[in-house]
Structure formats: structure tokens, C-alpha cells
Amino acid sequence: VRRDRSDDDRLDRIVHLVMRVGVGASGVLLALGLIGTLARPDWAASGALMTAGLIVLMATPVTRVAASIVEYSVERDWLFVALTSVVLVEIVGSVFAALVFHRRL
Amino acid sequence: MAVTPALTLWILAAGVVAGTFGATLGLGGGIFLVPFLHLALGLPITVAAAISLTTVIATSSSVTAARTGHRLINFRLGMTLEVATAAGSLAGGITAQLLSETTIRRLFAAFLAIVAVMMLRARNQQASFVAGNISSLLGIGGGVLKVPVLNAWCDVPLRAAAATSAFMIGVTASGGAIIYYGNGQIVPALAAAAVLGVQAGSWLGLRFGGHASNTALKLVMAAVMLIVAVVMTASGRP
Numbered sequence: 001v002r003r004d005r006s007d008d009d010r011l012d013r014i015v016h017l018v019m020r021v022g023v024g025a026s027g028v029l030l031a032l033g034l035i036g037t038l039a040r041p042d043w044a045a046s047g048a049l050m051t052a053g054l055i056v057l058m059a060t061p062v063t064r065v066a067a068s069i070v071e072y073s074v075e076r077d078w079l080f081v082a083l084t085s086v087v088l089v090e091i092v093g094s095v096f097a098a099l100v101f102h103r104r105l
Numbered sequence: 106m107a108v109t110p111a112l113t114l115w116i117l118a119a120g121v122v123a124g125t126f127g128a129t130l131g132l133g134g135g136i137f138l139v140p141f142l143h144l145a146l147g148l149p150i151t152v153a154a155a156i157s158l159t160t161v162i163a164t165s166s167s168v169t170a171a172r173t174g175h176r177l178i179n180f181r182l183g184m185t186l187e188v189a190t191a192a193g194s195l196a197g198g199i200t201a202q203l204l205s206e207t208t209i210r211r212l213f214a215a216f217l218a219i220v221a222v223m224m225l226r227a228r229n230q231q232a233s234f235v236a237g238n239i240s241s242l243l244g245i246g247g248g249v250l251k252v253p254v255l256n257a258w259c260d261v262p263l264r265a266a267a268a269t270s271a272f273m274i275g276v277t278a279s280g281g282a283i284i285y286y287g288n289g290q291i292v293p294a295l296a297a298a299a300v301l302g303v304q305a306g307s308w309l310g311l312r313f314g315g316h317a318s319n320t321a322l323k324l325v326m327a328a329v330m331l332i333v334a335v336v337m338t339a340s341g342r343p
Contacts, residue, residue, distance in 0.1 A: 008180055012173050015180070015272075019170035023163060027304065030297040037294050038110050050293035057159060057300065058282050060166050061275035068184060084184050087276060090191035094198060094280040098287025101202050 022060025029053030120302020128310025135245035155285035165275030198284030
């Protein structure tokens with residue numbers, strides 16, 4: 001496996017941004033929803049806020065993988081386009097498995 | 106399952122404690138959170154694992170955000186190994202839906218005992234697929250397996266191994282969490298409490314807890330894990 005190249009500095013910034021936004025947004029949604037649930041159990045919006053927070057949280061690493069595919073395509077690093085695409089396909093496999101076992105979706 | 110404010114606050118507090126210990130020992134905290142949610146609060150082990158996996162995603166993402174910019178994460182190595190961990194995570198998530206609660210509880214107990222022994226001894230070597238599989242199945246990050254693998258097999262320095270492991274774990278945990286979510290095993294209020302608690306606890310652990318080389322703390326935690334492993338094996342809870 002090749003070590004980092006200077007191109008990876010841009011990937012580093014992209015990953016940083018995706019993680020910060022994902023953690024920040026999901027944290028705010030989960031906190032608002034949880035406070036809402038504890039303060040006013042009958043308030044329907046709190047459940048929606050927490051569900052949105054969980055979806056943003058679960059989507060954060062997936063977004064990072066998708067962004068890596070784009071970045072490696074820009075770099076024309078086809079080996080890593082292929083490897084990260086396999087990872088994305090495996091996560092899509094989890095979504096399919098979720099649909100098979102679904103009770104909520 | 107009745108989601109009461111008391112249960113939610115207990116999970117928040119458990120998250121803080123698990124996050125603090127986890128960050129102090131250089132682990133995510135899932136290994137403490139799952140047994141507590143299951144044995145002390147009586148949640149089914151799949152629900153405990155599902156809740157724990159959501160905290161693993163949050164911990165991985167915030168650690169990754171903090172470690173970027175320091176050239177500590179080896180992206181190419183991490184993404185290569187993710188091919189195996191994501192496959193393991195998918196397999197583990199599916200397996201968790203098919204195995205009985207008792208079987209999963211016994212697997213978790215066995216895993217706890219192994220980790221306790223690993224904490225007492227030097228290091229161990231496992232494959233990435235196994236790390237991903239165990240992660241989804243048991244609701245933990247798997248860093249406890251990945252860090253020694255990266256360090257020993259892939260010749261990555263320990264600090265970089267920890268950063269790269271944390272980076273990979275988010276994808277592994279997401280793959281598993283999506284399956285649990287689809288099956289309705291992630292209760293939003295409980296997961297929210299656990300995520301926020303673990304995030305706060307990790308922050309506390311990193312601020313005030315010092316670092317992983319605390320031998321006395323490791324000894325205590327290894328002893329606690331061995332006791333929990335025995336209780337989990339013996340417990341008749343469905």
C-alpha cells in the first residue's frame with residue numbers, strides 16, 4: 001500500500017469537513033430531540049429530530065466514502081476509486097439487508 | 106420496551122462513564138456500554154449492541170475530525186482494509202438478526218474474556234474481517250482488535266494505528282447500525298442519550314483522564330470485564 005501523497009492533503013481536508021459537519025449536525029439534532037422528549041413527552045417533533053440526527057450520524061461515514069471516490073477520481077487513482085467503490089457497495093449491501101429485515105423502513 | 110425519562114437518563118450517565126473510561130484506555134467504550142445496557146438496564150443484547158454501534162460512529166467521526174491535519178491517518182491503508190471490515194460488518198449485522206440472544210450474549214462474554222486477557226498480556230493478531238464481523242455482531246468498534254493488527258502486521262506506529270483504526274471504525278459501525286436500524290432495534294431516544302453521553306465522556310476522558318498507559322486502571326478494567334463475562338455467560342435473561 002502506497003503511503004500518503006501530497007494529493008491526500010486535499011482528501012484530509014474533505015474528510016475533516018465531512019466529519020465536523022456530520023458530528024455537529026447530528027449532535028445538535030439529537031440534543032434538541034432528547035431535551036424535547038424529556039421536557040415535553042407529547043411533543044411529536046422530538047422523535048423526528050432524533051431520527052434525523054441518527055440518519056445524519058449513520059450517513060456521515062458513508063458520505064466520507066462517497067467523497068473519497070470522487071476525490072480519487074479527480075486524482076485519476078483508479079485503484080483507489082475501485083477499492084473505495086467496493087466499500088460503498090458493501091454499505092449499500094447493508095441498506096439492502098436492512099430492507100430485508102425491515103420493521104421500520 | 107417502555108422509554109421512560111429515568112431509563113434515558115441512566116443511559117446518558119452510562120454513556121458518560123463508558124466514554125470516559127474508553128477515552129482513557131484508548132478504546133471507544135462499547136465494550137463497557139453493551140454489558141451495562143444489557144445486564145444493568147435489562148435491554149435485549151441486540152438493542153444494547155445497536156445503541157452502542159451508534160455511539161461508535163459518533164466517536165469515530167469526532168476522533169477522525171480531530172486527527173485530520175496531523176498526518177496521523179493513513180487513508181490509503183485505512184480504505185484498503187475497509188474493504189474487509191465493511192464486508193465483515195455486513196456479515197455480522199445479518200448474523201446478529203439470525204442468532205439467538207443467548208448465543209450473542211455468550212459470544213460477547215467470550216469476547217470480553219479475550220479482551221481482558223489481551224489487556225493483561227501484550228498484543229494479539231486478528232484479521233480485519235473478524236474485526237468488522239465482531240463489531241457489527243456485538244456492537245463494539247473493534248479498535249481493540251484493529252490497533253494491534255495495524256501496529257504489528259502493517260508496520261504502522263501505534264499513534265498512527267490508533268488514528269487509522271478510529272477512521273475505519275465509522276464505516277464498520279455504520280454498516281452494522283443501518284441493519285439494526287432497519288430492524289427497529291435502534292430506539293431513537295435511547296440512542297440519542299447514549300451518543301451524547303459517550304461524546305461528553307470521551308471529551309472528559311481526553312481532557313482529564315491522562316493516557317492509555319495506566320497499568321492500574323487496565324488491571325481493574327480487565328478484572329471487571331472477566332467478572333462481567335462470567336455473569337453474562339451465567340445470566341438467564343432472554
